[in-house]
Amino acid sequence: MPTKILFELKNVSFTYQLTHALDNISFTISEGEKLVLLGANGSGKSTLLKILDGLVFPTQGIVQAFGHTINSDYFSKEKQEYDFRKRVGYIFQDSDVQLFSPTVWDEVTFAPLQLGLSQELVTKQAESALKIMEITHLKNRIPFQLSGGEKKKVAIACVLSYKPTVWLFDEPTSGLDPRSQSRLIDFIFEVNAQKNTVITATHDLFILTEIANRVIVLSEDHQIVADDTPQEILADTKLLTKHNLIHAHIHKHLNQEHEHIHTHTSDHTHLSIK
């Protein structure tokens, strides 16, 4: 049975004033996929996620989502925008951007309220989201007082409270301690196991095999340079080196100089690939 195509991008380019963020991008995303957008800093991953969430529109090319062309005309009809928003959830890289409400409870209830759910259903779904993320005790806290890991959990609960079928994660493990990273990866796995589509933008190679069944690599020229399984991408060290996702340098182990190929985790610890 053929899988349903949810997103289709045709020759999409995006320019911020005079700076290119995306250059002639074309690909499709099918229902239930676990897709990672892999690229070095500034390659255009976050812009691509914003385009997929209909927050910005391409300066050139066409974006189709759920069979409709997504542009400002399409969103000018309130119902059409609501239908789209109900289906797509976006977890921002900077949780402080996403957590704009005065308390955690206000934050978690914000989306379902705006999307027209009844007050009873909003309360029920928000409480359930807090429970799943194990943050019910933070309900009345002010986002400013939370740790980075807690903020990320609240940000996820905000999206979980309206149960979208497409999840967009922007650098989800950035700035998290190892335990929080591991829990987040488990969560992404669970979301996808429930037949949801998960699209993650990252440059963290160590989580690829766990959060992706397909990887699209973006170059520093903002173009797609590879589209394959995570295993194939990770095996291609030439590709990863060329696009600044790993690098080789010489250093000493037990007074012996030798060369390793490395990637960097978000907190810049060196980890050996090969």
Add this chain to the structure above:
Amino acid sequence: MSFLEQNLHHITETLQNTLYVEHITKLPGLIQHLDPRTRIICFCLLLMSVNLSKNIVFILSVYVFLLLLAYASQIPLKFFIMRVWMFLPFFTGIIALPAIFNVFTPGNALLTLINLPNYHLYISITQNGVFSAAYLLTRVATSVSSAILLVLTTDWIQLLKSLERLHVPKMFIIVSLITYRYIFVLLKTTNNMLLSRKSRMIGKPQNQTHRWWIGGTLGTLFNKTQTLSEDVYKAMRSRGYANQIIILSDFHYQFVDYVAIGVTFTLIVMLYFIWN
């Protein structure tokens, strides 16, 4: 204390003060038990009565009532009184001071300051003048005290949400709530910028260098604020915001709230009749 240390000190003080006030709003005191809307209604009743009354004893009676309420709400009285009277003499006192002299308020002289008949110069402190100044000071002090009592017992979020329930325009409430939320993010950013500057500073810089750095910091902060506001708007859009905002109704009136409004109203009427 250097310019940097002063600013760091003020930012820390603001954050500590916010946390302390937040601690008071969560104490199990009398006012804290009431619905925030009740607190606002009682506050408005007291404010109106104080500002409509021309009797200083009535205003003083309301002030004493506010002190009793503060005590019953577990607010340290010294902290409550100081918060009002620390700044009042500087602001209202300066306005009230000229009123005590015969030049502005004629009347029986209490104390003659200058008496030069040959030059037709006579300046004295009059009984009516002192009364007028005292009347203005007590009225302002009582009004400010009632506002401070409200703010000390109700956190900003509850306060703004209650105003929304009392039909203050939603857009005003949302903008205020978001502003309150991001003040702390920007304070933290400013604090980090100041600390970063301090960590790289050797010796005492010239005033010109300071001015140059302040200008740069303000510019950077403005740019960061603009980027942040654009991103926050996108985050709101992403979760269904479309220029109309819906807020969850989570306030419930209880019997005690009706009693509180009734008692406040009755007390004001009683005091009014006693002193007028």
